Amino acid sequence: MESFDKKPMFAAMKLRLQNSWMFVAFFIGFFLVWEYSVIFFDIPLYILTPPSLIVEKGAADLDRLLYYTYVTGTEVVLGYGVAVILALPLGLAIAFSSLLKRTIYPFIVCIEMVPKIAFAPLFISWLGFGLLPKVIIVFLVCFFPIVLNAILAFSSLSEELTLFCRSTGAGVWRTFFKVRLPAALPQCFVGFKYAAINATVGAAIAEFIGSDKGLGFYIQIVTGNMRPDLAFAGIFFLTLLGLSLFGIVTLAERLLIPWHISVRRT
Amino acid sequence: MSHHIEFAGLKKVFGTGPDAVQAFGPVDLSIAEGEFISLLGPSGCGKSTLMMMTSGLLEATEGTVTIGGSQVKGPQTDIGVMFQDNTLVPWRTVRGNVELQLEMRGKSLKEFSDKIDNLLASVHLDDFADRHPYELSGGMQQRAAFCQAMVHDPKTMLLDEPLGKLDAMTRERIRSDLQRLWMQERATVIFVTHSIEEAVQLSTKVAVITPRPGTIERIIEIDLPFPRDFDVKNSPEFTAHVREIQEIFRGYGVI
Numbered sequence: 001m002e003s004f005d006k007k008p009m010f011a012a013m014k015l016r017l018q019n020s021w022m023f024v025a026f027f028i029g030f031f032l033v034w035e036y037s038v039i040f041f042d043i044p045l046y047i048l049t050p051p052s053l054i055v056e057k058g059a060a061d062l063d064r065l066l067y068y069t070y071v072t073g074t075e076v077v078l079g080y081g082v083a084v085i086l087a088l089p090l091g092l093a094i095a096f097s098s099l100l101k102r103t104i105y106p107f108i109v110c111i112e113m114v115p116k117i118a119f120a121p122l123f124i125s126w127l128g129f130g131l132l133p134k135v136i137i138v139f140l141v142c143f144f145p146i147v148l149n150a151i152l153a154f155s156s157l158s159e160e161l162t163l164f165c166r167s168t169g170a171g172v173w174r175t176f177f178k179v180r181l182p183a184a185l186p187q188c189f190v191g192f193k194y195a196a197i198n199a200t201v202g203a204a205i206a207e208f209i210g211s212d213k214g215l216g217f218y219i220q221i222v223t224g225n226m227r228p229d230l231a232f233a234g235i236f237f238l239t240l241l242g243l244s245l246f247g248i249v250t251l252a253e254r255l256l257i258p259w260h261i262s263v264r265r266t
Numbered sequence: 267m268s269h270h271i272e273f274a275g276l277k278k279v280f281g282t283g284p285d286a287v288q289a290f291g292p293v294d295l296s297i298a299e300g301e302f303i304s305l306l307g308p309s310g311c312g313k314s315t316l317m318m319m320t321s322g323l324l325e326a327t328e329g330t331v332t333i334g335g336s337q338v339k340g341p342q343t344d345i346g347v348m349f350q351d352n353t354l355v356p357w358r359t360v361r362g363n364v365e366l367q368l369e370m371r372g373k374s375l376k377e378f379s380d381k382i383d384n385l386l387a388s389v390h391l392d393d394f395a396d397r398h399p400y401e402l403s404g405g406m407q408q409r410a411a412f413c414q415a416m417v418h419d420p421k422t423m424l425l426d427e428p429l430g431k432l433d434a435m436t437r438e439r440i441r442s443d444l445q446r447l448w449m450q451e452r453a454t455v456i457f458v459t460h461s462i463e464e465a466v467q468l469s470t471k472v473a474v475i476t477p478r479p480g481t482i483e484r485i486i487e488i489d490l491p492f493p494r495d496f497d498v499k500n501s502p503e504f505t506a507h508v509r510e511i512q513e514i515f516r517g518y519g520v521i
């Protein structure tokens with residue numbers, strides 16, 4: 001876990017950039033087509049605005065956008081953080097307790113089938129327009145993927161390794177920290193990443209339903225005012241928020257499990 | 267105290283009632299200290315079941331296993347185990363994996379430092395000590411796994427088809443590595459395989475196991491000099507042992 005050379009990683013990144021020029025060209029092409037279609041087809045600005053105008057108008061409203069990014073970001077980070085802190089130990093407990101596996105586990109699987117976002121109006125009616133109902137909804141959409149993947153992670157140590165651990169006579173804690181925990185991390189990260197994608201979606205929808213600030217609120221209000229330019233600017237910041245969270249989780253994954261096949265480059 | 271292994275009326279039944287499957291036994295067998303005994307038989311004859319019962323990782327339905335005079339009642343820690351799928355963990359280097367065995371047992375790494383060096387050198391892995399398992403070939407991984415399984419000086423080694431997943435050529439090479447390690451350490455080895463030639467080459471004794479339920483059909487002493495290199499394998503005595511075992515399996519319609 002310690003001796004991974006960083007240099008080949010940058011070399012690999014450079015190589016990837018070199019290989020990605022086609023993607024970059026396509027990306028630029030996409031925005032060019034968008035820009036000139038709006039002009040060419042004479043689309044009214046209240047239906048669709050060209051990217052250049054989105055940048056211009058968005059920049060003019062930057063203060064509000066940044067503040068709302070902060071608001072939504074707080075909801076996302078709190079909801080996600082609490083989900084990780086609660087789901088990981090619970091997943092661990094369920095994986096190792098046959099009692100919990102027969103009681104709480106099926107319950108969680110059932111709840112997982114319910115679209116969590118459908119609870120949003122209820123939470124808002126119970127708890128008002130503030131931060132808390134949003135945090136709860138972000139928490140709900142993040143909690144289940146983390147807990148389910150954690151259960152899978154901690155109950156799928158190979159039979160050979162299980163026997164190896166037993167044959168050494170090592171105690172529960174030593175076995176956990178030396179073998180079970182590192183072996184479970186890759187699968188845990190599947191949950192962390194999935195939840196990171198869910199988090200901003202949850203926050204935005206919660207804000208659509210009832211709020212007086214945040215990016216979801218912003219997108220809804222400006223759309224109502226026939227300002228798709230500002231709506232796209234809001235979407236841009238929401239995307240940035242989601243990408244940042246996903247990026248942080250991916251970075252943590254690289255640092256914690258550089259040996260795993262999903263991370264390493266050979 | 268001699269460290270011999272004794273099976274008495276050992277039997278394993280899986281399931282109960284009309285669905286019960288007698289997987290193994292009853293078997294009586296005595297293995298002397300320092301012996302290399304192969305359990306040779308076709309797939310599903312209960313060889314692995316016997317290994318698991320010996321290590322105390324699986325409870326016997328009837329009968330007893332005794333190691334060094336004391337009856338096996340739970341997981342044995344004075345053993346080294348190895349399986350077809352090795353127990354190298356991907357987050358540690360080769361050396362780190364060998365050290366894992368010691369760390370799990372709370373032993374001092376310093377004390378065993380030379381031992382690790384020697385073991386890795388004797389299986390030609392000294393240059394790969396700092397590599398991770400996924401950077402090694404299948405054969406190199408199994409050689410690293412041998413070091414992991416014997417670094418703590420176990421008196422008994424249980425090897426459950428450790429060469430099973432390797433290609434024929436790699437297998438040939440690793441057999442001689444294994445033989446050298448055994449000659450060096452002289453642990454009591456129980457080795458599960460379904461290769462007749464492998465069993466004859468490596469073992470002091472071959473226990474031929476016939477299936478359903480697995481029982482020991484015959485025990486054959488292989489009285490050939492060690493190390494058993496290419497010349498020994500071409501000797502008429504070697505060939506005669508191989509043929510004798512083939513005849514047994516042919517009689518059972520296995521081959």
